[in-house]
Amino acid sequence: MIELENVAYSYGGGALLSEISLKLAPGSFHFLTGPSGAGKTTLLKLCYGALLPTSGEVLLFGDSVSQLERDDIAVLRRRMGVVHQDCRFLDHLSVSENIALPLNVSGRPAEAARDDLTELMAWVGLTHRAAALPPELSGGERQRAALARAVIMSPDVVLADEPTGNVDWEMSQRLLRLLVELNKMGKTVLIATHDLSLIRAAKSQVQARVLRIANRRVQLAGADL
Amino acid sequence: MRRIDLKRLLLGDKNADRVVPPSGFTAQLTLFAAAAMAFLAVFAMALSLASGRLAARWGDELARSSTIRIVAPLDQRSAQTEAALQILETTAGVAYARALDAAEQQALLAPWFGADLDLQALPVPQLIEVIEEDIGFDAAGLRLRLAAEVPGAILDDHSRWRAPLVAAANRLRLLGWISAVLLGASVAAMVTLAANAALAANAQVIAVLRLVGATDRYIAQAFIRRFTLRALGGALVGTVLAMMAVSLLPEASDTAGFLTGLGFQGWQWFLPFLIPLLCALVALVATGAAAQRALKRLA
Numbered sequence: 001m002i003e004l005e006n007v008a009y010s011y012g013g014g015a016l017l018s019e020i021s022l023k024l025a026p027g028s029f030h031f032l033t034g035p036s037g038a039g040k041t042t043l044l045k046l047c048y049g050a051l052l053p054t055s056g057e058v059l060l061f062g063d064s065v066s067q068l069e070r071d072d073i074a075v076l077r078r079r080m081g082v083v084h085q086d087c088r089f090l091d092h093l094s095v096s097e098n099i100a101l102p103l104n105v106s107g108r109p110a111e112a113a114r115d116d117l118t119e120l121m122a123w124v125g126l127t128h129r130a131a132a133l134p135p136e137l138s139g140g141e142r143q144r145a146a147l148a149r150a151v152i153m154s155p156d157v158v159l160a161d162e163p164t165g166n167v168d169w170e171m172s173q174r175l176l177r178l179l180v181e182l183n184k185m186g187k188t189v190l191i192a193t194h195d196l197s198l199i200r201a202a203k204s205q206v207q208a209r210v211l212r213i214a215n216r217r218v219q220l221a222g223a224d225l
Numbered sequence: 226m227r228r229i230d231l232k233r234l235l236l237g238d239k240n241a242d243r244v245v246p247p248s249g250f251t252a253q254l255t256l257f258a259a260a261a262m263a264f265l266a267v268f269a270m271a272l273s274l275a276s277g278r279l280a281a282r283w284g285d286e287l288a289r290s291s292t293i294r295i296v297a298p299l300d301q302r303s304a305q306t307e308a309a310l311q312i313l314e315t316t317a318g319v320a321y322a323r324a325l326d327a328a329e330q331q332a333l334l335a336p337w338f339g340a341d342l343d344l345q346a347l348p349v350p351q352l353i354e355v356i357e358e359d360i361g362f363d364a365a366g367l368r369l370r371l372a373a374e375v376p377g378a379i380l381d382d383h384s385r386w387r388a389p390l391v392a393a394a395n396r397l398r399l400l401g402w403i404s405a406v407l408l409g410a411s412v413a414a415m416v417t418l419a420a421n422a423a424l425a426a427n428a429q430v431i432a433v434l435r436l437v438g439a440t441d442r443y444i445a446q447a448f449i450r451r452f453t454l455r456a457l458g459g460a461l462v463g464t465v466l467a468m469m470a471v472s473l474l475p476e477a478s479d480t481a482g483f484l485t486g487l488g489f490q491g492w493q494w495f496l497p498f499l500i501p502l503l504c505a506l507v508a509l510v511a512t513g514a515a516a517q518r519a520l521k522r523l524a
Contacts, residue, residue, distance in 0.1 A: 050435070070524055071440040078438035088433045092246040104240040105439035149437065 001026050001157060001188055002047050002080075007056035009042055016042050018216045020056070024157065024190060029183045029206050031199045032192040033221065034213035040192040043213065044161050047190065048080050049073040061156075078106050081150025085162035087142045089134035096121065096130040099149045106153065116152065124148045124178065140171035147178055157188040164198055172198055180205045244434060245447045248423055252455060258415045259459025259504055260466070266408045267467030267497045273401025274496075275487045280394035283387055290383065291364075293322075293353040297377030306351050309375045313355060316370075318362030325352045350377075412456065412504050413511045420452050420512040424519035431523055445516035449509055456508030460501035468497055 001024050008018040016039045024030060024047070032040050045051040046058055049065045058065045060076045068076070089098045096117060103113050121127045124144040129137060137145060143163055150158055160179065164172030176198060183189045183206055193199065202208050210221040293313075297305045306324050313322035325333075330352060331342055364382045371378040424431070434444050471488050489496065 070520075071442060074435060074438050074440040077436075082436055084436070088429070088436060090244060090246070090430055090433055093243065097243070100240075101244070101433075102437040104238075104244070105434060105437055105443055109240075153438070 001061060002190075003059040004046065004053075005057045005059070007046060007053040007058060009039075009046060009051065010054045011042075015054075015216055017046075017213075020046075020218050022211070022218055024188050026156065026188055027183070027186050028188050029180075029202075029208040030188075030190045031202070031208055031210045031221075032190060032213065032218075033194060033196065033199065033210060036194060038213040039216065040194075040213060041161055043218070044082075044159050044190070044192050048077055048082055048159055078102060078153050079156050081147075081153070081155040081158040083143070083146045083150045083158070083160040083163050085165045087134070087146040089142070089145070091134050094131050094133060095126060095137065095145050098134060099145060099152055101149060102153045113152070120148045120152055139166040140168070140174070143167055143171070143175055144178070147175065151182060151187075155187065157190070158182055160189070160191045162193055162195075163191060164193065164195055169197075173201060176202055177205070241443065241447050242450065244430065244439075245423070245427065245451050246430065248426070251419055251422065255416065255419045255452065255455045256459035256462075259412060259456045259508075260463035262408045262412050262415070263460035263463030263500050263504060264467040264470075266405050266500050267464055267471065269401045269404035269408065270497060270500070271471050271487050271489060273398045273405065274489060274493055276394045276398035276401060278490070280391050280398060283394060284391045289357045289359075289361075291355040291357065292381045292383075293355060293371070294379045294381065295351040295353065295375070295377050296379060297351075301377065302351050305375045305377050306353065309353055309371060309378050312367070312370050312374060313353070316362055316367055318358050318360050319355055320358040321356040323354055325354060350379075409503060409507055412460075413507045416452055416456055416508045416511040417515050420448060420515040421519065423452075424448060424516060424523075428523055431520070441517075441520045444520060445513065448516050449512045452512040453505050453509045457501055457505035460504035464497050464500050468494070 002022075003024070004020050004022040007020040007022075009016050009020075020043065022043075032043060034040055042051065046053060049058070049060055049068075052058075052065060060068075060073070061079060063072075063076065065073060089095075090101065093101070099120065100113070100117055103109070103117075118127070121130055124147060126141060126144055126148065129141060129145075134142065134145070143166070147158075147160075147163065150160075158179065163175055163179070167175065172195070179189055179191065180202065191198075199208070199210055211218050212221040293309055295302055295305050295309060310322055310324065313319050330349060331340070333352075334342055334349070364380065368380050371380060431444055474488050
């Protein structure tokens with residue numbers, strides 16, 4: 001599904017990541033942890049083709065990103081849902097329009113997917129906020145809206161970058177439950193977080209593989225988590 | 226960026242149109258600039274077409290007519306006029322020649338001396354109008370024959386003053402078209418600047434669109450359509466206003482000269498409607514190029 005083979009990434013002359021080999025199998029659940037600045041976001045961006053590796057190979061659904069055109073990567077990205085810590089919305093569009101955005105850019109009329117959208121808004125508990133503008137939402141509501149937008153195309157993979165970074169404990173548990181639910185529907189989930197309590201809480205709900213970035217490399221985390 | 230989807234560009238996509246935030250003041254400036262450029266372009270076109278008509282008229286009509294003045298004592302004037310007419314009858318390339326009568330000569334002088342002028346009281350030369358055939362006549366040869374047989378005859382084939390006038394009219398026409406091209410280039414520059422500013426200001430929007438799987442073509446089209454429609458709308462308003470202004474100009478008349486003949490004639494009234502289409506085309510190409518550069522830079 002997503003595969004990194006001996007990937008290295010450098011920026012401004014300095015190596016950020018090196019010798020990264022990673023395979024996200026269908027239906028698997030992964031945490032990616034490590035201190036701030038370790039390269040979690042960079043690795044996530046490599047996973048969804050926003051960055052190209054300096055060396056090595058990133059395979060998205062069997063295709064090497066280095067061989068693909070930008071537009072081809074964009075089309076493949078429709079099979080991946082991405083949740084950012086800062087959510088990134090179009091502030092002039094309503095919450096429901098933002099959630100429906102992946103449908104619009106892929107040429108699927110939102111009208112045809114109206115039922116899916118209604119169901120999804122209810123699933124993340126934002127039905128009452130459908131007409132609101134993103135700046136009017138609380139941190140938790142923004143994260144849930146971002147999650148809804150990430151899954152509206154029914155992607156094979158959900159990649160989340162610090163999805164609980166700006167929300168309280170209760171809301172982070174709610175978001176975690178939603179992500180676990182997605183995994184139980186067969187989606188592959190990769191969550192980058194430095195919040196170890198989130199990982200501990202997830203272990204009781206799902207069989208998760210925890211990866212840690214240290215010294216520019218990815219290693220399987222020990223039982224201390 | 227691969228080819229633009231023209232069908233989608235023309236028909237539009239309500240949802241795609243909404244992804245680019247409205248830019249308020251910048252949008253109004255783009256509309257205004259397109260309208261102003263189109264307004265000026267219509268006048269440049271009118272000037273160019275009028276100059277073309279004038280050059281053609283001076284070139285065709287005046288080139289086919291000449292005048293012979295008989296400057297001779299009053300008692301010899303008739304004989305010399307008759308002699309000149311006989312020479313003209315046998316001159317190859319002369320289609321027709323006739324002596325103006327007293328009333329016609331008086332009408333020619335009336336603007337300066339009034340209608341009550343007594344031609345006999347003034348040493349006014351007798352005028353002979355000469356109309357040429359298409360092949361024209363040998364002016365130098367005719368001058369020599371006239372000098373030999375009609376000493377008071379002076380041939381004026383209008384070439385002295387016609388040539389610079391035709392050249393001036395042609396230059397004016399060229400200037401009109403150059404102005405129109407420069408105005409088109411200005412539209413391209415203005416739209417490029419506005420599109421670059423919009424693309425730079427919307428880097429975050431582009432990042433979000435890419436995040437959710439938008440292709441460069443989709444993003445570019447959203448911007449291209451926005452700016453193309455603005456340029457088309459502004460230019461249409463400017464063109465209509467300019468055509469109204471041109472239609473209010475005085476109609477062409479023989480006595481009022483060049484300035485009254487500036488409007489369009491006949492089918493030429495349809496030509497200005499090309500200006501909004503050209504503006505839209507220029508905006509499409511300019512925004513497309515700007516979007517391509519910006520999307521590559523932001524990748």
